[in-house]
Amino acid sequence: MDLSVREEKRSFVETIKKNSFLIFTLIPGFLYILAFFLIIVFFIVQMSLTTYVGGMAEASPTIQNFLDLTNSEEFKDAFSRTFMFVIISTPLQLITGLVTAMIVNKSFKGRGIVRSIFLLPLAIPTIVTTSTLLLLFSKGGHITSLLMGDYSWFPAIVDHEISFLSNETLAMGLSILGKVWRDTPISMLILLAGLQSIDESQYEAAKTMGANSVRQFMYITIPLLIPAISSVLVLRSIEAWKEFIFPYILAPSYPILGVLIEKYFVQLNNPGMAAAIGVILIILIVIFTLFLNWLLKKVNDLLVRV
Amino acid sequence: MKKKWSIEKIFWLFLMVFSILIVLFPIYIMFKYSISDRASWITGGKYPIPWWPFDPNFEMYNYYLSDGRFWSSAWFSVKIAFLTIIISMGLGAPAAYALARFKFWGIGIVLFLILSVRMFPDVSSVLPVAQFFNLDFVYHLPITLKVAMGHTLLGLPYIILIAIGVFQTIPIDLEEQAQVMGATKFYAFTRIILPVALPGLAAGAIYVFLLSWNEFVFSYFITATSIADVIPLPVYLKTLLGAFSPNPVSIATLSLLVSMPVIIFTFIVQKYMIAGATAGAVK
Numbered sequence: 001m002d003l004s005v006r007e008e009k010r011s012f013v014e015t016i017k018k019n020s021f022l023i024f025t026l027i028p029g030f031l032y033i034l035a036f037f038l039i040i041v042f043f044i045v046q047m048s049l050t051t052y053v054g055g056m057a058e059a060s061p062t063i064q065n066f067l068d069l070t071n072s073e074e075f076k077d078a079f080s081r082t083f084m085f086v087i088i089s090t091p092l093q094l095i096t097g098l099v100t101a102m103i104v105n106k107s108f109k110g111r112g113i114v115r116s117i118f119l120l121p122l123a124i125p126t127i128v129t130t131s132t133l134l135l136l137f138s139k140g141g142h143i144t145s146l147l148m149g150d151y152s153w154f155p156a157i158v159d160h161e162i163s164f165l166s167n168e169t170l171a172m173g174l175s176i177l178g179k180v181w182r183d184t185p186i187s188m189l190i191l192l193a194g195l196q197s198i199d200e201s202q203y204e205a206a207k208t209m210g211a212n213s214v215r216q217f218m219y220i221t222i223p224l225l226i227p228a229i230s231s232v233l234v235l236r237s238i239e240a241w242k243e244f245i246f247p248y249i250l251a252p253s254y255p256i257l258g259v260l261i262e263k264y265f266v267q268l269n270n271p272g273m274a275a276a277i278g279v280i281l282i283i284l285i286v287i288f289t290l291f292l293n294w295l296l297k298k299v300n301d302l303l304v305r306v
Numbered sequence: 307m308k309k310k311w312s313i314e315k316i317f318w319l320f321l322m323v324f325s326i327l328i329v330l331f332p333i334y335i336m337f338k339y340s341i342s343d344r345a346s347w348i349t350g351g352k353y354p355i356p357w358w359p360f361d362p363n364f365e366m367y368n369y370y371l372s373d374g375r376f377w378s379s380a381w382f383s384v385k386i387a388f389l390t391i392i393i394s395m396g397l398g399a400p401a402a403y404a405l406a407r408f409k410f411w412g413i414g415i416v417l418f419l420i421l422s423v424r425m426f427p428d429v430s431s432v433l434p435v436a437q438f439f440n441l442d443f444v445y446h447l448p449i450t451l452k453v454a455m456g457h458t459l460l461g462l463p464y465i466i467l468i469a470i471g472v473f474q475t476i477p478i479d480l481e482e483q484a485q486v487m488g489a490t491k492f493y494a495f496t497r498i499i500l501p502v503a504l505p506g507l508a509a510g511a512i513y514v515f516l517l518s519w520n521e522f523v524f525s526y527f528i529t530a531t532s533i534a535d536v537i538p539l540p541v542y543l544k545t546l547l548g549a550f551s552p553n554p555v556s557i558a559t560l561s562l563l564v565s566m567p568v569i570i571f572t573f574i575v576q577k578y579m580i581a582g583a584t585a586g587a588v589k
Binding site: 015019021022023025026028029030032033034036037039040041042043044047099100102103106114116117118119120121122123124125126127128129130131132133134135136140141142145146150151181213238241242244245249258261262265266271274275278279281282285 | 314318321322325326328329330332333335336339353354355357396397398400401402403404405407408410416419420422423425426427428429430431433434435436437438458459462463466491492495516519520522523527530531540543544546547552554557558561562564565568569571572573
């Protein structure tokens with residue numbers, strides 16, 4: 001008994017000794033991330049439990065910030081906007097990602113170039129994408145003129161100038177458009193990997209049985225793509241909750257949670273409130289992701305049974 | 307052989323052309339605005355903005371390329387990006403080597419911890435980081451280092467993930483042979499493994515460069531809460547957008563100048579961009 005414990009201990013020490021170089025190389029990078037992880041968790045909790053007046057800490061610990069938030073209309077509005085943003089932009093990214101992935105998955109001349117073009121939005125800094133949208137949709141910009149029929153080749157759709165940036169629905173729509181445009185390549189790549197793992201012979205079999213391409217898509221592609229689709233939905237919805245830059249530039253008067261954090265932290269100099277919103281945002285992401293995973297598992301089980 | 311033009315093929319062709327146009331359209335618009343003359347954007351409501359400027363010119367490029375403020379911002383961004391590369395490669399490459407070679411039960415937990423730092427929303431995690439940098443004992447660190455440390459936090463998990471892939475492709479025999487011949491592990495790592503891994507690691511470094519160059523949230527919050535006399539390029543671009551009457555030519559030109567290095571680099575390291583973008587997607 002005693003012997004085997006000692007043996008085990010010795011083998012453990014030996015593993016450490018044998019791999020001392022590997023442990024030594026792992027430690028610095030790991031500690032860096034661990035240190036920041038602890039800094040983030042510690043300070044965000046501490047800040048959220050502190051009230052600030054004029055940037056100076058006043059009382060701590062207190063849950064006053066959270067109480068204030070539950071009574072705040074601004075926070076409730078921001079929450080529902082964020083929720084809508086997630087609910088709309090995630091499925092849209094799935095659709096655009098699937099369409100582009102299916103295009104690139106076909107074999108044709110110049111496929112590499114087309115793929116590179118589809119990846120371009122990923123390369124362009126987000127702030128540049130937002131500024132392009134700002135130019136296109138601002139008053140007197142191309143899109144408003146287009147919709148008013150100022151260009152002879154396009155019919156007039158509206159009779160007065162629409163201001164996209166000062167209408168809540170349109171401004172949020174614009175942010176979603178920007179988000180989808182920029183992040184489609186990511187969903188495309190995930191779905192493309194899924195598409196390429198589907199065995200070609202399944203399609204051949206379906207074809208000999210006389211299935212047309214719509215049926216092939218519904219009964220072969222979609223079911224086999226479920227893991228990739230789940231990945232896209234989970235990863236992209238997390239990113240959508242985290243969104244900041246598009247609504248920050250395109251819909252500053254209609255803040256989502258991320259934009260509200262910036263407002264409290266930088267403009268109102270109230271780190272306590274900002275951190276409280278940050279904590280709530282993290283909790284929301286965790287709850288939503290768990291729920292989505294549960295839902296996807298249910299759907300998957302259902303499909304497998306059928 | 308005759309080519310068949312089925313309805314299906316035409317449908318996909320149409321879809322492809324349409325998608326390409328949607329991707330390229332904003333880029334074209336940027337370029338068009340950047341070379342516009344005054345009459346092409348101040349129309350006074352008499353005529354719509356033209357799709358191609360009346361009198362294209364490169365005046366705004368001349369202006370920016372001879373502007374000290376632009377160059378100091380660009381230099382600041384470059385410094386941050388290179389510092390980010392140095393820190394994240396210095397920490398990430400060895401750690402990835404350990405994770406690729408060391409087999410023990412806790413490896414999954416370590417990897418999960420490393421990636422979990424990216425689960426926080428940037429806009430949440432930047433608050434404590436900015437607050438931390440305002441503590442007395444770190445307050446006087448150079449601003450470049452502060453921003454670079456923030457970017458490292460974002461880039462390091464990706465670097466580790468990319469580098470693990472690179473090290474796993476290098477056969478373990480290589481270092482075993484070196485050790486048989488009497489080389490220490492450190493010697494084998496620095497003289498034999500690293501040179502072989504260099505091309506893959508270089509691509510990872512470019513990925514981090516792009517990440518740092520494009521990054522807005524950390525750059526903005528950290529420079530906004532410290533005393534910074536220069537700001538990184540993306541934040542500089544944001545100040546133009548927030549101006550009382552934004553000048554589209556100036557915005558478009560600066561946008562293109564910021565995007566240019568990124569677009570060029572992306573085509574070089576596409577493969578690794580993909581690895582970074584889809585990290586964690588494969589279950």
